[in-house]
Amino acid sequence: MKRLCLVGVFAALWYGAPVTAEEATAEKLGKLIFADDFNRQEQDEAKEEIGNGWGTNSKSRAGGHKQADLREGALHIYIHETADHAVSVRHDAEFRNGAVQLRFCLENPQDVLGLNFADLKLKSVHAGHLMKVTVSTRAVDIEDLKTGKMELERWKARKAKQPVSEQTRKLLATKRKRFPRKLKVGQWYALLVEIRNDQVRVSIDQAKVGEFSAPGFAHETKRMLRLSVPKQAVVDDLKIFSNDG
Numbered sequence: 001m002k003r004l005c006l007v008g009v010f011a012a013l014w015y016g017a018p019v020t021a022e023e024a025t026a027e028k029l030g031k032l033i034f035a036d037d038f039n040r041q042e043q044d045e046a047k048e049e050i051g052n053g054w055g056t057n058s059k060s061r062a063g064g065h066k067q068a069d070l071r072e073g074a075l076h077i078y079i080h081e082t083a084d085h086a087v088s089v090r091h092d093a094e095f096r097n098g099a100v101q102l103r104f105c106l107e108n109p110q111d112v113l114g115l116n117f118a119d120l121k122l123k124s125v126h127a128g129h130l131m132k133v134t135v136s137t138r139a140v141d142i143e144d145l146k147t148g149k150m151e152l153e154r155w156k157a158r159k160a161k162q163p164v165s166e167q168t169r170k171l172l173a174t175k176r177k178r179f180p181r182k183l184k185v186g187q188w189y190a191l192l193v194e195i196r197n198d199q200v201r202v203s204i205d206q207a208k209v210g211e212f213s214a215p216g217f218a219h220e221t222k223r224m225l226r227l228s229v230p231k232q233a234v235v236d237d238l239k240i241f242s243n244d245g
């Protein structure tokens with residue numbers, strides 16, 4: 001089943017409301033360090049031209065095929081059939097404590113949107129992976145990657161397909177938590193991810209879905225946000241806040 005994520009009336013309400021709950025919340029989130037409403041178009045529709053400082057892994061992992069499209073004022077991310085890795089749409093964002101707020105829509109029951117926080121200068125993990133919040137139509141997952149499965153030696157062992165010890169299995173189970181939350185396909189939701197010291201809290205439509213603590217969340221420099229999309233997802237009105245003042 002596929003349901004298109006329509007804008008229309010909802011967008012008018014979103015922009016027309018005087019003081020929305022989102023705006024009231026935003027004041028508490030800290031200093032706005034990045035915002036994108038994706039209300040623009042590519043100069044060349046055949047090319048991937050998100051602009052505003054965004055980059056993707058389409059060249060390195062999908063033979064340069066387009067995997068991100070500006071359409072009807074939103075960012076549509078979709079994996080190309082030749083890709084050998086989930087689509088990664090990245091933007092610099094430096095903070096220790098902070099928040100990411102966005103609207104998203106999943107068009108298929110299997111679709112997933114991941115918010116990956118990275119520090120490429122951190123060499124004790126694979127590819128800078130610090131932590132990840134994953135939203136599917138069934139649940140939200142919060143995971144510490146820095147002291148979990150992306151820790152370099154652990155990642156190398158997994159890559160080499162070495163057997164995982166019971167001790168490691170138990171340790172990894174303490175690094176992630178799943179919170180059931182059913183979502184409808186074709187419907188827009190407001191997502192808020194707040195990071196405060198070793199705690200990550202996720203809310204959908206202003207209601208808390210889950211909260212989880214792990215040492216990796218307290219990493220002093222999140223330097224980059226990567227939207228990780230294994231299939232498809234639509235994103236709009238993305239804001240990043242730093243709360244380090």
Ligand SMILES: [Ca+2]
Binds near residue numbers: 071
């Ligand atoms: Ca377009």
Ligand SMILES: [Ca+2]
Binds near residue numbers: 037038072237
């Ligand atoms: Ca928009």
